[in-house]
Amino acid sequence: MADRVERFAASLPEPSLILDAGCGPGRDLARFRKHGHVVRGVDLNPVFVAMANAHAPTSQCDLREVATRFPAGTFDGIWASASRVHLDRADATDVLGQFAGLLRPGGRMYVCLKATGRTGWLDEPDGRRWYMAWDPDEFASAVAGAGFAVDSVDRGPYVEVWAACIG
Template sequence: MTSPNTNTNSDSEPLIDPAAESVAVYSDHADDYAANHAPKMADRVERFANSLPTPSQILDAGCGPGRDLARFADHGHSARGVDLNPVFVAMASAHAPTSQCDLREVGSQFPAGTFDGIWACASLVHLREPETVDVLGQFARLLRPGGKLYACLKSVGRTGWLDEPDGRRWYTVWDAEAFAAVVAGAGFEVDHVRQGAFVEVWATSFTSGS
């Protein structure tokens, strides 16, 4: 039996799952990835951490090797990580409790209203558009009313497979306005949008967490 996230063709033969295949590639160069990305996003983490009362419960959704888990702890917050890649999960566990989880199923991993903030830093980039929309809805349910969301994903290039020096991955490229609209539609008030190579959205949950 194929998993819920495996597409099938008309003959019921399993097809590639772009997200799973893309995330698996990181295992081969996990240490290099961690080193290369270690200095990045510190200002965004600080801004997000300061937008929440201390201490807050933060979910680092797609935490990678755990860089930002450590940073949130330094800011006085209690962070938890989830990631699909088992090598990253092992690395991130040195910084905070971390479990292996497909973001497309993250809503089933925690009770509604568990978190004050959800940090999704480039963790949605390998999902197809409908999957991203669904995950954003799961994020809204996991947040308490007034909880904060940060999400960023690619806004330059084209959607599809990309051959990179450390492997081949699928990326979905979003228009900034379109992504802001789906965040709003998932149950958030969009507070700020910043566009560059990545579109960044800062938002506040107005759902009840149910």
């Protein structure tokens, strides 16, 4: 993901305020800071939040409620790398709309979701999780419908959408 972080960081003027939505332990927060940006993180997992706070201010947050955590138009960029894979279509689409509201007009967004495999519950060594696989065209359409101009769609195991906020 380092190449994608570099690409996203370069698409924004320095310093820009970036929200890492679903930041995990903070790897990308640290990378964006090295590129001269100001970052904030949110994640649902309290263990990850504690780890990510070593890199940037991070709070525990369910992405389905992210718009309640920050004022509208706060961010220049939103980085959402594989963080909505556990949301169903309706919730993931709603979160995209919340992202549009959190971005300043012209703000940039990178978002990726699982595009292969099956949708449903998967038992993993550390628990049971819901996974949602998206058709790339359907996901790009959902991004556009949430208020974004889609710049590009990269297809692979994950569909990656690069976009700018219209509003």
